[in-house]
Amino acid sequence: MTAPMPATGEKAAAPAGAAGPEVDNPGSPILAGFVGSLFMFIGSLGVGWLAPVSELRRVPLFIWMRAEAVGVALSIVLLAVGGMLLVRAWLRLGQRVRVWGPRARRATLTAIGAWSLPMMFSVPLFSRDVYAYIGQGRLMVEGFNPYRNGISALSNYFQLGADKMWTEAPVPYGQLFLWIEQFVVWSTNVHPEASVMLFRLVALAGVVLCVIYVPKLAELHGVNPHRALWLTAANPLFLTNFIASVHNDSLMIGLALAGLYYAATRRVVRGIVLVTLSIAVKPITIVFLPFIGLLWAGRDAGWLRKIGFWALTAGLSLALLVLMSLVNGFGFGWINGLSAPGSISIWYAPVGLIGMVVGSLGSAFGLDGALLSAVVANAGKLLAVGIAGWLILKGDYDRLMRRLTLAFAAVVLLSPIIQSWYVVWLIPLFAVTGIRNDWQVKALYFVVSFFIIYANSDQLEVFPYLQTGDVGFALLLARVAAAVTGVLFALYLVFWDPRTRSLFRKAGDPVVERPVI
Template structure:
């Protein structure tokens, strides 16, 4: 653990700061702008947020007007797009208000999380309808089905639940803990969709709180400014929209994982392994953390024999917990088969996805199989990701263990044929606590946040069942183009024309010395 070092400047770097220096210009303007943006999204969600077909809200006059009338749908799209991009601007401007990243910056960041996140707690689910799949999976549990073997189509009237059709036959890719949470929520609410969404939001809020608590603690362990790390993570629009507005269980997953990493890094390894295992029992991707935890436990001077011993001990403790949970729920490890079930095959903005699509299209032009050749590219991406994970496990400085873990998880995300916005949110807190320098690194984050906000605004709109037109596909395309253009124009304004924010994407920041990371 390194000693605190002062940091100053508009977007100062990763050093700790004196507690007595307030170091902030008035944050009132960005706080209010972000709250307005979140409220716009709340109102817009009434028209284009995802509702279960069985929802009673569909019968309310306001919802009918905003969902069935062209004017209402157009207003909802504009409010959603402008609101989302206002949040991006407010987050950037909040960072610019900080002269010294001290306790005042922490207080303002927490105020922003509350002010910007509170309206999202009451919005109709945005950008994803996975929460309705959670409800269906909870019903499967209540009705005695094995969710690892049955999709929600095993339920009567399953289409009334509002889940994406990809879940009709797909087995559940989640761990045992989240299955119990799903079952409990559906049991308590008697499958009432709005009440279930609210309870799942409270579960996600637990993950958000865990991130708020443990991101600064992990950052301090790495000699990284905890207040800046908190701003980069918790006030981030991608973090708030994906974990609160979209109600993703990834919030609980990453919150438990960060808490576990903190306790492992502070030599309370058994507690840490328990928490990381609970994270795995929400969503198993964090199983990648276990080899790095074994290395932390083994210690800096450990030889290979000691490393293998602690790898085995870490695996035994975690696997033992997972086996015990599997025996209790009686469903075993069926989530292994479900890991690749949901989601599209590839997407154009994922590097491996784009290359696979191009190679597959070229193969088809020559009379060869699209799926065969695109599949080879996707498989190559997975093999490369596995190679990078292995390299990070077996090679590298012990003092950079957390960074190595972050790079291993980043390889899984970047080299997949599809990259979802919430996959990116897994990485933001890990990079933040190990140091995002105030140069090309933070600028890359600004661009990534802007891109995924614009993409989410245009990609996930529930409008096509309601517009009264002969060509519903055209209506949906028109709505998405309108949303995309609104978000894109706002994003271009932030990058090129806004006199306040354009410097963030262009100006070279103050040099920041890389801090040691563990």
């Protein structure tokens, strides 16, 4: 995919006779991160998402932490502080590395394990999607087609704990993940906690794939594999979204990265199979296929050869998807479900914000504000398709992976809604093609901090009966408390912490990696 190149200024290997260890006391940030993750685990007992039928709701500790104001307040503070402690630990671990060599890799792997462990047993945080997975699995176990039926087709579906948006929404997931959902629900007999744990193991498998293939892809690009691993898999945003939140995106991106690696090392058919399996989890990674076709065509391929290998790549992937559709009998119904995630907007997404402003102004002048917002959203999608198409057709062969990364980023960032786990799709791709130790890595620090704070305050389960007046006041108060706690901690990291403020305010070290741009 990219010829190896020297990583100028990178601390990749210790020079002969160099004094000092590769990593200076990594145990301290690793322990601090473990404490932060443990705080998040404890906080999840009070404000994490439980299914209404969960037996845990009858456990005295859970009752106190979820139904008493003091328990809820403690849970909120622990969750917010724990998330930011994890951010600080990640930053400090990177600072402790003198040379990104084998010992740095060992320290990073230890951190990933230690920080993941409490999250593996936490109540689902920041998202209720895992309960939608359970509902969709139950649909199949009971003989329904999940591409035609929302979970409202089930008796007592509201007891499953899924967000109400899934009541009538078609499933946007591919055939492979449908089988996983069906197996999990069948094997646990719809037991919520057992199902969550099995889905967590599926997410963990995706994390393991990322741990294996991020360094391999980085090496192909002359990028330090150990630093790429730290930027990606030890990243708090990565761990919280894939393990604490139990998102299937973990398996999607892990399979896609594995497929890219094999395609880049001339094992293209294996790569296409793995990327197709990724598409069969969430179809967004279909964006990868044209670039794999270019890899297969080779460096000096003409247009006729490129078109031929694009067709061959698409044909192999489509044949595998059709085969899976024939086996499960559900066809390609996920195509209808793809519109569901993009049907709403969010204020921090550029296209979403513009759509909100244009829609509000239009409504003020008596126009159809919803229609104007939809026009902006569709314009963003068209622009994303145009950028992706340009990057497919134009650019150097040696920069194929970076071109893919930018095309995928355009699809994500020009959407009217950007979820935190969408951002996590991009981090491994940018890391393996090079994130410089200047404004680029500082931008990543800010993005991680922002989304950790936002997640801590956005998705909290707070019982409305804690307030006798406005039932929404308890939730609003909880969100504000979590946001203020997180923002104060972030301000401390940026302006007052003697260890971390240099990461945000000073020029820092020389360039660590030369990105492929």
